[in-house]
Amino acid sequence: MKLNQYAVYRVDQTSSGKDLWRLPYDMVQKKKLQIRIEFYRQQRIEKVSADDTAITIWNRRKDSFEVSDVLVLNKEGELTTYYISEDYLTPIEGFIRMNSSGALISMDTVDYHLENRKGSWMATDYIIIDGKQFFLLEHTEYRDKVPAVVLDAYGKIMADNVKNGFDDAVKQQIRDQIRPQEQTKLTPQKQQLQRLEIWQKYYQNGEWLRQAESGGEANYDMVDGRVNNLPKQPEKTKAKKRKKKESVIGKLHKKQIEIAIRSGKPIPKYLEQNRELNKR
Structure with a gap:
């Protein structure tokens, strides 16, 4: 069973994004401000039903939202983000980005070359499903005149011959690859x-x-x-007998006895006593 939930983020007025505070989306665009998660703090996170949408959540909790809040909705593992203005929601991109180690593709990708395909490609859109980011690449020259392709962050083709962006059919192709039939x-x-x-x-x-x-x-x-x-299962380990370590003083006394024997000198009484005690 997939978890359906939403989170609300509010502008951190101590951050460099403080100018976003209570600005409607049209003013954000006019001032060319960036909406980035680093400028926000999470206010709450709650479960919702599978039938809930961003609109139903907003209508139900409208009194608790502030203009400039960001609503992040996780429906069946798919993330969408919305900027909240006074009387409308605006879908936004780039608020949450998955910075995977070793990733080849990002929203900054341009002049990308696909095997057995002519020309170069560039990232124009993305989606996050099950915590993974997938990118829509269009031909740099012909753009929407030729079918696009969807790649994961490492360059693997997840959907080909894409004509309508991330529509339901494309999302299903992605899900089929990241959750193969063998999982059932x-x-x-x-x-x-x-x-x-x-x-x-x-x-x-x-x-x-x-x-x-x-x-x-x-x-x-x-x-x-x-x-x-749930408690972790205790690990089975073989009991090992601890080996008694010889002290530094003991090693020194042993060495002194060996030297005395080799040189033909009598062993000092205190060393002889220690040797007898160690034999017991």
Whole structure:
């Protein structure tokens, strides 16, 4: 079962994005201000039903929103973001970006060359599904006159011959590749472990989806990589017998006895006593 939830972000007035505070979207565009997550702080995160949309959430909680807030909606693993003005919502892009290590594709990608295809390609749109970012690339010269292609951040083709952007058919093609049919054959226990591994990666990367685990925990401080705080199974380890270490003084006395024996000199009484004690 997928988690449906939304989060609200509010301008951090101590950040360099303080000029966004309570500005409607048309003024943001006029002033050419950037809307970036670094300029915001998360206010809350709540679960919603599968039937909820950004509009229904906004209408229901309108009194608690401020102009310039950003609403981030996670529906079945797909993220969408909206800038809140006084009486309307505006879909925005680029608020949340997944900065994957080793990624080849980003929204800044231009002059990209695809195998067995003529010309160069450029990123014109993106979508986030299940915590992964996918990019729509159009031909640099012909743009929408030729079909586009969708790649993941590492250059793998996720959907080809794309004519209508990220429509439902393209989204389904992406989902079919990131959640192959073999997954349905997994036992519920293995599926739970697989989901846990995914959320643990989000937690380590510090992305917004890290918060998703908190929706199933009693408190945010219980976001610890264990579903519903189940105790970890104790690891089986073989008991090892600790080897007694010889002291530095003992090694010194042993060396002094060896020297005395080699030189034919009598062993000092205190060393002889220590040797007898060590034999017991």
